[in-house]
Amino acid sequence: MSASSTLFKNVWRKPTLLAVTTGSLLASCSAFASDVPQYHVEVNDKKCQPMALTVPAGKVQFIIRNQSMRALEWEILDGVMVVAERENIIPGFQQKMTVTLEPGTYEMTCGLLTNPHGKLIVQSDGQNKPYKITSNDFIGPIAEYKFYVMNETRQLTQATQAFTDAIRANEMDKAKALYSQARVHYERIEPIAELFSDLDNRIDAREDAFAMGAKDPNFTGFHRLEYALWKANSLANTTALADQLDKDVMELQGRIRNLPFPPSTVVGGAAGLIEEVAASKLSGEEDRYAHTDLDDFNANVEGAQKIVYLFKPMMDKINPPLQNRIENNLKQVSDILAHYKTDKGFEPYTQLSEQDRKRLKGPITELAEDLAKLRGNLGLN
Template identity: 35%
Template sequence: MSHSPESRTPASAPFRRLIYAALAVAALLVLAALLLFAYASRTATGPQRGNTHKVVVNDSHCEPADFRLPAGLTTFEIHNASRRPLEWEILDGVMVVAERENIAPGFHSLLTVKLRPGQFAITCGLLSNPRGSLEVVPTADSEAERLRPPLQAFIGPLSENRVFLIMQANALVREAQALADAVAAGDLATARTQWLAARLHYKRVEAVAGRWSDLENRIDPQADYLAGREDDPAFTGFHRLEKALFGNADLNGLLPLAQQLTQDAEQLKARVRESQQAPHDLADSALWQAQRLLESAIVQGENPYAQSDLYDLQANLHGMAKSVQVLDALLQGANAPLAAQLRQQQADLQAAVLALRTGEDFLPYRDVSTAQRAQLQRLLEAWAASLAQVNAALGLE
């Protein structure tokens, strides 16, 4: 049933007006909240804006006109107290470093800029107004950043390290083939010599090669990580050959395993040639290898039959040192004390390893005492701690 306008209650019209008024007030409150939020967002300080400095520009000058600020991220809150739209600029000579344009009278604008050390000028509204000045003083962070090398400076170190890796991978293939040839000839003494020669080349590239798990699991699997240990079909590569050559002194059935090692070495050589390291990989690879050595190899050794772990360690250190040595010139410019510390720690570790020789040969690892192993561990831990600082010093983190 419909109702005519005359049938509505007298209170309905004022009630509707009250509702409309309430809605209007609510809308204004929402708008005000949004404006306050926008203002707060624009004027907030924090890591993304740095410290905020207020500038009031009137018809004839800025207040303040002169600033002395530390280098780094800074925000200027520019208020237009003049009667005309204005611009506010930071100038380096005639070059505009940063600017805000068309700030309307009575309004303000934020300008966030990363200041670098130096002397700069400030325009204050009209071009006829006197200029202000900005002195930016260096900080520890700005000095560190200034000393960091540009990315193109890493081209030489990366190329030099890549050549080293390729040469070691090529030598690994040659020595692995010579090992297979000695096994085929039934020459146990030569096979043992070639096993060690091939293994040293692998250990020099292990900081990179060890990242390819499929190849590492064929070239250098540890029996302890296999379900069947030495009897497991996956027990292949260097340690399976080591057991036969140094444990059993038996070449029977060993040729297929030696040939497989040669094939895997060929694959490794191809991957080394194809791979491209990034600048941060140089120090990271050395640090990664140091952590692996600290976790197990130094404490208990890896070659139970050949007892040649000190040879392994020296070869590992050679490869790790190479990836750090190619960075030495850059690191001296960025952080000379760290560069000197790395060189000294590497020398101390190398001396400790060489002290475990008898004549031209290293001691069997079983003859290295707990105290001597602990010393190696401490020296490597110290070197690793310094390696962990290299990328940050070079601006690569």
């Protein structure tokens, strides 16, 4: 068997595991427009309600209501792997998430990372059908994307080592200069990196996810070191944090090396990258102390652009108008970001006026909406 055939076989091991479209309380179930069963889950400051939920295999919709005091993300986990997620649910609001699930037992996150997980049981109804996608369509793009991700992960490992070396040497100015240079490699491959919830939580979680905020002992990774550099203005007691970040990034590299890449996850990742920018990152909440948000935005756009490029031959045959619109929107967003580019990266996000931010929001939101249609057009919903 050829290497490409083996890859495709691995890619399709679980064809329906990660078909997410877009985001619930009590275990009531009802059918809506297309007879997709609907379930409600409420998340408060301590737990989910219900903490155990049984649903049929196939396509289901969850309505997640945030009854806690802070914004949260709700995830379905298969071990440490993220099956589906809905991010940035504002307190008092709800979001819908439609997902296709295989039979099995999963976990649900319930707000803070320190809160207990709920249980999600998916029962077989005997009617699941595999996606009808040919190997000739997907082998090339998936293989090339995995090569791209592995290369970015290798650069992430090297750049992170340089960053943490500066931390350990107590070279604050150098560490500040290297912070965003390491993070951009993570941001480009975020759809894959986020599949490992344990590593993503240790590498990229913000302080809002922890009960004690920035002082929480479980708060580690890039943003904990960002806090030390720009907020605390001290690298005291950060050596262990630097060592842990190196270890986690190295482990991420190893896991990705052996990871099958489902087409649905890859194609959906393009929308996920830009949706997160539109939904939450434009507020400046990600790099709230370093203000290197534009570096992250640009890396997210580059990551999405790579996916769009790889599936362009297919989209040119399936839906040329949508493909053209996506390409034009990508160029428009890239051109706007280029306006703020400097010799050392991008201007601090705090230097952008409210008008500048609005100028970004419109095209990014439109791009996210069009990218969300890619998976359906490629038959992966």
